[in-house]
Amino acid sequence: MFFGRAIAAAAACGLIGTAAAGWAETHMKEEHNIETFDPTSFFSLHDSDGSQTWTKQDVLNLYGLLHSMDPTGERKTPIDEDTRERVVSRIMGLIDEDGDGVISLDEWRNFNARGGELPDFGLGPGHHGDVEYEYEIHHWLKYHAEDDSDESLTHPEDIEHEKLFHSIEDKAYVDQANNIPAKFRVQA
Known part of the structure; x- marks a missing residue:
């Protein structure tokens, strides 16, 4: 190389x-x-x-x-x-x-x-960011234009990301609802 x-x-x-x-x-x-x-x-x-x-x-x-x-x-x-x-x-x-x-x-x-090199532990390249950041730098910036519409997100990575994003969003909604003290919840 x-x-x-x-x-x-x-x-x-x-x-x-x-x-x-x-x-x-x-x-x-x-x-x-x-x-x-x-x-x-x-x-x-x-x-x-x-x-x-x-x-x-x-x-x-x-x-x-x-x-x-x-x-x-x-x-x-x-x-x-x-x-x-x-x-x-x-x-x-x-x-x-x-x-x-x-x-x-x-x-x-x-x-x-001394010529030291950081070892590769076989755990990947060291992703620092959250799901959104990593998706953006490893996929979006390589394959999409800034103004791409949701309809153009057809790559398997796009679909997987959307599923993951919605599952995280759904969990956050449930967690938020569970974080409301019982006395303030709407009683059915």
Whole structure:
């Protein structure tokens, strides 16, 4: 792949960090539509609270594990707590040099300077968003115009998304109704 060779050459010249190939590069392309890999930018992009560290939550978010179900529908089985813990433990073990439970920017840079690469756990590219966001970036923006009508939504992904959206909407309606105290409900 030409892109991979170009990144490796740029890394060898010291223009960018060395951990360009692999899961992180795929993540940047598929989840952020960014064709280049820069370790510092990658770190900052995934530091969700701006603390200059990656916490357990940041690692889970990076790998798309904050949702028990994959918002794109690609992964059909829920992610259990053991899997989440295994991912966080492995990432912390690879990068957290001082064992304080967070990854600093310096630790991340050191990891990259050593040629470290984020492992692919086989859990997908790390979907960060909710169902709507993931549908929009992975399907709508690729196959539809901004002003497409509902009648033009005929792809299988469109139909599946509509079913999922309506089931979520229906559940929210039921949950909302159940959240009304009995004394305020209309009695039949």
